[in-house]
Amino acid sequence: MKYPRRKFLKFAGCTGALFVAAAAGLLKTGTAWAAPWNKNAFEAKAMAETLKGLGASGLIESKDITITAPDIAENGAIVPVAVTSRIPNTQSIAIIAEKNPFPLAASFDIMAGGDSYVSTRLKMGQTSDVRAVVKADGKFYTAAREVKITVGGCG
Amino acid sequence: MADPMKIRATLQGDTADVRILMRHPMETGTRKTATGVVPLHFIQSVIVQHNGRTVLDGQWSQAISRDPFLGVRVKGAKVGDKISVTWVDNKDDKRTDEVAVMAGA
Incomplete structure (x- = not known):
């Protein structure tokens, strides 16, 4: 295995958390799927x-x-x-x-x-x-x- | 906490006929009482889900009637499928209710 598994997991975890934070910031209503009110x-x-x-x-x-x-x-x-x-x-x-x-x-x-x-x-x-x-x-x-x-x- | 919705989902062929009655004042922000103007208070967002998958994502204005009614149809439904409805109003109050699809007449 060329890429260390631990390192990979750490990287994946970080980017995942970032994505969730970005999504939460965009949605004002708090419902995870609703489009913002037009x-x-x-x-x-x-x-x-x-x-x-x-x-x-x-x-x-x-x-x-x-x-x-x-x-x-x-x-x-x-x-x-x-x-x-x-x-x-x-x-x-x-x-x-x-x-x-x-x-x-x-x-x-x-x-x-x-x-x-x-x-x-x-x-x-x-x-x-x-x-x-x-x-x-x-x-x-x-x-x-x-x-x-x-x-x-x-x- | 807002009052519960009344939801009825009946199967007709392979389509579920969903009728939703919500309880909400739906104030337009123009109605006057003895104490002054009643502030704007209305449902902005309504979402209908079928077994956890969104089938209808609705946005409303204050022009929807008080105690709103919503009728939708969900294709590819079976008896026992879960239909859930969520609304969010302009004061961020929200309510979710869920029913199972019933066999039609």
Whole structure:
């Protein structure tokens, strides 16, 4: 054996510890796997800024995205919205309520094993388009659906 | 410590239909009471794992409703598989709950 085993182990141990320290420093939330919260996109007040924050450009209108939401929501505090993407290799789904003070409501990264479907409930301040932005194979696709709000749910 | 989530995972074919109900005030930071504005307090990160492997990594704004609902589907699931859900809010409070996948109707 040319390389002393003890020396090798010592070296491996040191670099391992360094790697762990670096990873812990990068992740503010403390969960070892979560991506950092996308502050730029979530704190944007205009659609253009929101899309920029998401890194979305060259949006393609797609009929392969289904947005399930009521036509009229009486209570803007609870608007059920589900998004299904039938685009192959869907990587992420973002849900945007265009006229909310901060339009971006949610952004989901879909990993292998996850289906390209999410369902949740939004607060909406006023009647507005609900837009889904889907990333698949590095391209961005979009679809929108108007939801009429009787009583706003932001206050 | 935050209140527990209600999670139900039922198998439909080879896909687990997962429905999660969390308990959280999801304050927008604009709501006013007699004592002043209620500060911003909302879940920022939600992670769904299938047998320890992350299948969905979600980020939320304050526009998600109070006591949030999340529905997802996990492909290639079997009865007894573990589905775990973790959320972290903007005050670094967090909660993880786990259920086993049940046979569907």
